[in-house]
Amino acid sequence: MKVIVLGAGVIGVTSAWYLAKLGHEVEVIDRQPAAAMETSFANAGQVSPGYSTPWAMPGLPRKALGWMLKKHSPLVIRPRVDFAMFRWMTQLLLNCNEHAYDINKTRMLRIAEYSRDCLTALRDETGITYNDRQRGLIQLFRTDEQVAHAQDDMRLLAESGVPHDLLDVERIIAREPGLAQARHLLKGGLFLPGDESGDAHMFTQRLAQKAEELGVTFRYETSIEALEPGATEILGVRTTAGRITGDAYVLALGSYSPLLLRPLGIRMPVYPVKGYSLTVPLTDESRAPVSTVNDETYKVAITRLGERIRIGGTAELTGYDLRLSPDRRQTLELSFSELFGGGDLSRATYWTGLRPNTPDGTPIVGPSGRFGNLWLNTGHGTLGWTMACGSGRLLADLIAGRRPNIPHLDLSIDRYAS
Known part of the structure; x- marks a missing residue:
């Protein structure tokens, strides 16, 4: 055929x-x-089945309103007359309940865990390399509320058979020593040992x-x-x-x-959600990630890719606009500087791309x-x-x-x- x-x-x-x-x-x-x-081309670099979570979750509308008041919001909605965006946002809001969240996250975990297994088999078969590391992911929590919400995700992870471990600050730093300077910012972290990282491009x-x-x-x-x-x-x-x-x-x-x-x-209810990334030359290994972490507060991922660090995240609803926003760069730089800092931001490559999101x-x-x-x-x-x-x-x-x-x-x- x-x-x-x-x-x-x-x-x-x-x-x-x-x-x-x-x-x-x-x-x-x-x-x-x-x-x-x-x-x-320059996404966050994470192969993160354990972190597969729908945007549509209980409490999202309240959180989104709070984010809009912050300078470094993880979500930005650019006002525009866009009926496709309005339809998509309506469907997203209809999924913001506990029942839908459980269904959506469970099936996301299913395809993501299967995909990680397929990637492992492909890597074994072909010998392909791509700055890959199989050292897990840590979702970093800066507030007690974030730690509490992790309990709900841990229930679904357990039901889906996904290994995970809730870490205190000392155990986080034992796995990611570069976070030692940020000890005072952290409340805990969810470690997902089955997650990986690598350069998708x-x-x-x-x-x-x-x-x-x-x-x-x-x-x-x-x-x-x-x-x-x-x-x-x-x-x-x-x-x-x-x-x-x-x-x-x-x-x-x-x-x-x-x-x-x-x-x-x-x-098809797919809408572009604009994301950004910085690719930073590594300058100080002692202040760089060993593997990959997600800053839950800013929704920013920080990943080691060989002698580079990839800082990716934020979300912007602005149609198919690919212009680079200075404000979004500041958010990425802030998260990285507060947590690590072992890279030269003055020599960073700034990039944006459109993620095809479904409402569920x-x-x-x-x-x-x-x-x-x-x-x-x-x-x-x-x-x-x-x-x-x-x-x-x-x-x-x-x-x-x-x-x-x-x-x-x-x-x-x-x-x-x-």
């Missing part, structure tokens, strides 16, 4: 890899000159090379203009390089996926519902790197008619049918 994969980010490339491993002829189309040049580009060795064709610098619908199937994809056809089509365009589906009459936090992986040969793999939000291998493997199994290794029906777009 010939499969056309739309998008060469970490989701598209992992999808292509697993499809090629099953013997399919695979062609990947992307407007960039190489793989992983957009959302996968490096991983995706190296996996794309290995996929090419399997026979995958990559069409770079080719913009996708439209899908051509038939009565029950997609007939082709119109691009700047001409019309391209296949037997099946995989939509892995991240935040841009809904724009391609809208003319087909498919409404769970990605959309599976059939499109309307066209028998159109498949969806998008909506992973901040967890695309975390969920990439599992999502790619799951989708490849579904396209091949194989029985997936995990339950999957509640990951499809059908869950929004009502």
Whole structure:
């Protein structure tokens, strides 16, 4: 079977890899000159299944109002007339209850844990390296309220069989000595030993090379203009390089996926949430992370990537605007300076990207519902790197008619049918 994969980010490339491993002829189309040049380029660097948590949670509206009054808010909403954003925010608010939170977090943990296992197997099979470290993640709490909320997450982690450990300050510093100067800021931390870190851009580009060795064709610098619908199937994809056809089509365009589906009459509740990162040269190993930590107060992740430190986070609802905000940079710098400080911020590379978020936090992986040969793999939000291998493997199994290794029906777009 010939499969056309739309998008060469970490989701598209992992999808292509697993499809090629099953013997399919695979062609990947992307407007960039190489793989992983957009959302996968400079993300936070975390493979964090244990930290897989939906935005929509009990108490979020109250927290969001409080954040809006702070200079260094983890969430910024830029006022604009945007009906897609209003619909998405309404659906998000409808998920802000305990029942929905438990359902959403449980299925996010399912796909994320499976994905981490798939990544481990892929690494063992290929020998691929990407500044990877398998040393766990610590979610840092600065307030007693954050520690108390962790108890609810620990219950769901235990029910899903995810190893975890609530640490006091001394145990945190034993694992991350670079935090010693920030001892007075910390109240505790949740340690997730199964979580990992690594450079998603490096991983995706190296996996794309290995996929090419399997026979995958990559069409770079080719913009996708439209899908051509038939009565029950997609007939082709119109691009700047001409019309391209296949037997099946995989939509892995991240935040841009809904724009391609809208003319087909498919409404996908995915909205771009803008994130930022700094990549900082390491200057003092004693004041740098050993692995990766999440600052729960500012929603900022700080990760060691070889001789660099990646500082990533914050969330901004501003449509498809890719301008760099000075205010967001200040928030990233503040979190890093307060906690570590072992990098040269004056030489940092500042970046922004659009995360494709669903209102319930769970990605959309599976059939499109309307066209028998159109498949969806998008909506992973901040967890695309975390969920990439599992999502790619799951989708490849579904396209091949194989029985997936995990339950999957509640990951499809059908869950929004009502």
